[in-house]
Amino acid sequence: MNDRHEVLGQPRKNAYRDTWATGAIEQPIGKEIQVSGWAHRRRDHGGLVFIDLRDRSGIIQIVFHPDVAAAAHEAAGTLRAEDVISVKGKLIKRDEAVVNLAIPTGHLELQASEIEILARSETPPFQVDEDGHVDEALRLKHRYLDLRRGTITPNLKLRHRVTQTIRRVLDEHDFLEVETPNLTRPTPEGARDYLVPSRVKPGGWYALPQSPQLYKQLLMVGGLERYFQIARCFRDEDLRADRQPEFTQLDLEMSFVEEEDVIAITEAVLKEVLADAGIFVETPFQRMCYDEAMGRFGKDAPDLRYGLEIQNLDEVFAASEFKVFNSVLTGGGTVRAINAGKRELSRADLDELTEFVKGHGAGGLVWAFVEEDGGWRSPIAKFLSAEEIAAATAAMGAEVGDVILAVADAKKNTAAGALGALRERLARQFDLIPFGEHRLVWIVKFPMLEFDDDAQAWTPLHHPFTAPDGDLNDPANLGSRAYDIVMDGWEIGGGSIRINTVEVQEKILDIIGIDRAEAEERFGFLLEALKYGAPPHGGLAIGLDRLVTLLAGAESIRDVIAFPKSATGADPLTGAPAGVDEQQIRDLHIVSTAPRTDD
RNA sequence: GGGGAUGUAGCUCAGUUGGUUAGAGCGCCGCCCUGUCAAGGCGGAGGUCGCGAGUUCGAGUCUCGUCAUUCCCGCCA
Numbered sequence A: 001m002n003d004r005h006e007v008l009g010q011p012r013k014n015a016y017r018d019t020w021a022t023g024a025i026e027q028p029i030g031k032e033i034q035v036s037g038w039a040h041r042r043r044d045h046g047g048l049v050f051i052d053l054r055d056r057s058g059i060i061q062i063v064f065h066p067d068v069a070a071a072a073h074e075a076a077g078t079l080r081a082e083d084v085i086s087v088k089g090k091l092i093k094r095d096e097a098v099v100n101l102a103i104p105t106g107h108l109e110l111q112a113s114e115i116e117i118l119a120r121s122e123t124p125p126f127q128v129d130e131d132g133h134v135d136e137a138l139r140l141k142h143r144y145l146d147l148r149r150g151t152i153t154p155n156l157k158l159r160h161r162v163t164q165t166i167r168r169v170l171d172e173h174d175f176l177e178v179e180t181p182n183l184t185r186p187t188p189e190g191a192r193d194y195l196v197p198s199r200v201k202p203g204g205w206y207a208l209p210q211s212p213q214l215y216k217q218l219l220m221v222g223g224l225e226r227y228f229q230i231a232r233c234f235r236d237e238d239l240r241a242d243r244q245p246e247f248t249q250l251d252l253e254m255s256f257v258e259e260e261d262v263i264a265i266t267e268a269v270l271k272e273v274l275a276d277a278g279i280f281v282e283t284p285f286q287r288m289c290y291d292e293a294m295g296r297f298g299k300d301a302p303d304l305r306y307g308l309e310i311q312n313l314d315e316v317f318a319a320s321e322f323k324v325f326n327s328v329l330t331g332g333g334t335v336r337a338i339n340a341g342k343r344e345l346s347r348a349d350l351d352e353l354t355e356f357v358k359g360h361g362a363g364g365l366v367w368a369f370v371e372e373d374g375g376w377r378s379p380i381a382k383f384l385s386a387e388e389i390a391a392a393t394a395a396m397g398a399e400v401g402d403v404i405l406a407v408a409d410a411k412k413n414t415a416a417g418a419l420g421a422l423r424e425r426l427a428r429q430f431d432l433i434p435f436g437e438h439r440l441v442w443i444v445k446f447p448m449l450e451f452d453d454d455a456q457a458w459t460p461l462h463h464p465f466t467a468p469d470g471d472l473n474d475p476a477n478l479g480s481r482a483y484d485i486v487m488d489g490w491e492i493g494g495g496s497i498r499i500n501t502v503e504v505q506e507k508i509l510d511i512i513g514i515d516r517a518e519a520e521e522r523f524g525f526l527l528e529a530l531k532y533g534a535p536p537h538g539g540l541a542i543g544l545d546r547l548v549t550l551l552a553g554a555e556s557i558r559d560v561i562a563f564p565k566s567a568t569g570a571d572p573l574t575g576a577p578a579g580v581d582e583q584q585i586r587d588l589h590i591v592s593t594a595p596r597t598d599d
Numbered sequence B: 001g002g003g004g005a006u007g008u009a010g011c012u013c014a015g016u017u018g019g020u021u022a023g024a025g026c027g028c029c030g031c032c033c034u035g036u037c038a039a040g041g042c043g044g045a046g047g048u049c050g051c052g053a054g055u056u057c058g059a060g061u062c063u064c065g066u067c068a069u070u071c072c073c074g075c076c077a
Helices: A022-026 A070-076 A136-141 A143-149 A153-172 A211-221 A258-274 A291-295 A324-330 A347-359 A386-395 A412-429 A502-509 A516-530 A546-554 A584-587
Strands: A032-044 A048-057 A058-064 A086-093 A108-119 A196-198 A203-208 A228-234 A246-255 A286-289 A310-312 A333-339 A366-370 A402-409 A440-444 A450-453 A457-460 A482-487 A490-497 A538-545
Touching: A022 A108, A048 A070, A048 A086, A070 A108, A086 A291, A136 A143, A136 A412, A143 A153, A153 A228, A153 A258, A153 A310, A153 A546, A203 A402, A211 A228, A211 A246, A211 A516, A211 A538, A228 A310, A246 A258, A258 A440, A258 A482, A258 A490, A258 A538, A258 A546, A286 A291, A291 A310, A291 A412, A291 A440, A324 A333, A324 A402, A333 A412, A347 A482, A366 A386, A402 A412, A402 A440, A482 A538, A490 A546, A538 A546
Parallel strands: A058 A108, A286 A440
Antiparallel strands: A032 A048, A032 A086, A048 A058, A086 A108, A196 A203, A228 A246, A246 A538, A310 A333, A333 A402, A366 A402, A440 A482, A450 A457, A482 A490, A490 A538
């Protein structure tokens, strides 16, 4: 971490310091200064002791001479890693021969006259002075030590700059930052709620908000016109590398607006936020329809930084005698494929890819190598005519040596989704993602509804407050006024124009099978608000954790959160979730069926 | 709910077809050392091989279970 360096304002002189460690650069040679921080490293020569002192700004070398300050030299000999010290001394220029070019203060050192040891440290469970790999569970258990190492802290600094920029830009556009409650009404829709039992009202429960969605709509009914919040949201679902049970959204909403207004303000914010991370983009961002994204990339959050696009081979194989393709196509299904290019894939590799697509719902994977004579080396080659092979090769734009990977499925989205996942895997496996390049794209023209086979019902693709676009009596073809913003294959945000009349809102609830009584029970307060003159309004939410993860180039969302949860939702530092006293449970009028958890 | 991977010294890891006393680097402790900056030299301590069963003459190694961490599927309007 020697090369990390932060320029900070001059600290107020007090009992501990008058200068930051790297602030010494700004001070004249010979000046008496005082610094405080941690003993980062020690180099004890017996007669001469060097201590690298570290504070947030960076590192400065302290030298203890026995003949300059005998007491300080003796004390310095007892220092160990991570002891907290305050040192007074004279700033001196190093001889040319001993300049350290690796740190900004390398041409200086502080010749100690006095040292005070403010706190001793036990030997840390892992080395704070090195950036080598340490098991994440251990880092999270001692996150305060991990933060000293300087792998996470730069991300937190970036996150700070991002939120400051968000507040500045939105303030310049007349947005009001308003806080909404964290103890809210359960609205069993979407994700599983975190529930909080009420002590005062026996049998009553709060839910932690999955998002401030309904509150922000009420703020629009309340005439605030332009609102934003950097809001904590909670969803009790299983975790992933890019999902935490509590996470942060930039939530915003505007009145009397159309899609273009929300998109424009979002682009203005993102352009400046990205610039904070040294990423410079042009506005307006690219747009792509949902159908095109699904067709070409098999995903509604496509990564546009590389090719490997999905092709449709329905027409090529329309009259095929090959049973698998024939039955899928006559049943209304689809055959789609990726030209993976010239890849050396062994039989074992192909088996692994087959298992991979099966894991994403596909029945199997057809592979074919294009050979010199134009034929295919493929398990299915013998079932296909020469014309079909030639046509498919042409449709794929394939050349000799290319590998074609195809999936046939009765459901278009299954085939597309499996190939979309395969596409991302191949891109990583063959290192096709250009370093340092970023692609932002708006996905628009979403369907309003999708049919849930399990529930045998229409469910909203976004949420039931999204304004529909089209004929309300034709759910299968009903569009929505929703839009997602996608960066490098990650959905970093999404939003919509909302429904602002009770008639349309009730109609949508009807279609998705929520009857009047149930709607009244769940969303009655919103429906009532819509009766009193709700302005046309819309907005969007950006996943701040994901956005900062991308900007920081971090591996995991956990690397941009000071105190993240583990993949099982536990906090390794505090031990949460933990058991509680019987009395606390009784006070809340609840009964636990689980064995007591002590830690 | 399902599948994969990992678990050996404080940390990061190695440990062959099951075979005597489980190793390395860093860290830690002691001594030496006045220009190092990953300081150096010499010496030393440190292990419930995640936990529990089983197979075997013998298990870090094989089997089963379990726990923890992690990645993925389902889930996440």
